[in-house]
Structures are given as C-alpha cells and as structure tokens.
C-alpha cells in the first residue's frame with residue numbers, strides 16, 4: 001500500500017504530491033470511514049433508482065440470470081436493489097469499511113447481505129461459487145492503475161462466471177473528459193443534493209476527482225481514466241466473446257454525450273451469423 005495514503009478514519013492523506021499517488025492498492029485508504037458515511041448522500045438511493053430505472057434488472061432478466069456476484073458492493077445500492085428484485089446476490093468488496101456500511105444499509109431495509117471481503121485481483125481465492133452474472137458498477141474498475149491488475153481482475157471475473165455468464169461493468173466517459181474537458185450534468189449516479197463532483201486534475205494516467213459535501217468537507221478519489229475502446233479490448237483479450245456498450249442506459253448515443261458507459265460482456269461463444 002502507498003506509504004502516502006494511510007487509513008486514518010476521518011482524513012484522507014495523499015501526502016505532499018497528491019497527483020503522484022497512482023496505485024491500485026490505494027482504494028483501501030481512500031474510502032476512509034468519514035467518506036464512506038457520506039457516500040450515500042453523494043449517490044442518494046432514491047434519485048439513483050429514478051435515474052437508472054429498471055435498466056440493470058431488465059438486462060439481467062433478459063439473460064436469464066438468477067445468481068449475481070456484486071464485486072464492487074460499496075454501500076450496497078445494487079446488491080439491495082437486486083435482492084429486492086428477487087435475484088440471489090453475493091456482495092463482495094475489497095474494503096471492509098464499505099462492506100460494513102452495506103450490511104447496515106441492507107439491515108435497515110430488512111435484508112441480510114451475504115458479504116465477502118475480496119480484492120478483485122485474487123477474487124477466486126475467496127469466492128468459490130460460479131455466478132450467472134457479475135456486476136462491477138458505479139465507476140469502480142477505474143480504481144485499478146496497473147494494466148496487469150486490470151487484466152488479472154477481468155480474468156478473475158471471467159473465471160467466477162458460469163460458461164454462459166455475463167459481466168456488467170460501467171465506467172465514466174473518460175474519452176470526453178480527456179479530449180474535451182468536464183461537462184457532467186450529474187444526472188446519473190451522483191445525484192445527491194448540494195454535493196458537487198468535479199475533476200481536480202486530469203492527465204492520461206490520472207483522473208483525480210473532488211467530492212464536496214454541504215458541510216464543506218471534501219474528499220478525493222484518484223482514478224485511472226479508462227478509454228472506452230481500451231476497456232472493451234481488455235474484455236475481449238481475457239476471453240469475453242461479445243460486448244455491448246450502452247451510454248447512460250441507452251442503446252444509441254453519440255460517443256461524446258453520455259456521462260457513463262455500461263458494458264455488458266458475454267462469456268458464451270456465439271456462432272457467426274452465416275453458420276446458423
């Protein structure tokens with residue numbers, strides 16, 4: 001773990017040169033207790049339900065999914081939604097702080113989450129079951145700074161899926177950010193009132209975002225700006241056969257427009273059309 005970013009409960013500590021902090025392991029220290037407690041005012045569950053609608057539930061049902069592994073549980077939003085929609089869900093995350101919050105959030109809605117603390121790079125060390133679907137949502141994959149870590153994580157996701165399983169992974173539209181600057185309307189995901197999210201620094205190896213809360217507290221996340229084509233290429237490389245990408249929950253979009261891309265990657269081999 002980065003020596004610069006020590007877990008201190010209330011404060012993030014990026015040291016004297018925050019934009020030099022570019023390590024996969026740092027997510028553990030970024031989600032400090034105070035930030036995790038505020039995360040739900042950032043994403044506002046009710047507003048998020050409205051903006052997402054039933055997109056993920058519909059897609060999972062269309063593919064006949066029953067068992068889902070949420071690998072980036074965070075505070076539990078999707079795990080709880082999918083449980084309430086009737087899916088069997090296992091909730092994993094590398095951050096114990098996040099899982100504790102997710103468990104409490106689910107309890108307050110009368111659910112008991114099946115939680116597993118697991119880092120994606122060694123997922124199958126801790127997860128011994130196969131799933132119909134893995135979800136990695138809320139711009140989480142962006143936490144991996146090293147190309148090897150991205151390949152390893154995707155390969156671990158692939159291995160934890162049944163032979164015809166699907167991976168649903170989303171990402172911020174970093175192409176627009178890298179090429180044209182920031183212009184989010186905050187319509188999707190980060191919907192909390194009076195919470196602002198804006199880039200603090202962007203270069204081709206780092207997107208550092210600032211999260212400002214109504215009580216004037218500020219937190220940061222250092223993330224790797226994934227280009228859309230790069231992410232889908234990595235998915236192909238580890239073996240996913242077919243990848244469909246949606247922009248802000250729509251099938252048709254112009255590349256510069258959406259805030260978020262949602263990739264649905266299928267493991268099952270599909271015969272080319274002419275061989276049918």
Ligand SMILES: C[S@@+](CC[C@H](N)C(=O)[O-])C[C@H]1O[C@@H](n2cnc3c(N)ncnc32)[C@H](O)[C@@H]1O
Pocket residue numbers: 024027031043071072073074075076077093094095098118119120121136137138139140143144
């Ligand atoms: C931006 S939060 C998103 C949480 C949630 N999916 C949501 O949409 O609200 C990213 C989550 O990914 C987790 N994470 C980041 N890198 C990870 C890794 N290498 N292994 C496991 N979990 C990781 C973090 O602990 C955090 O809970």
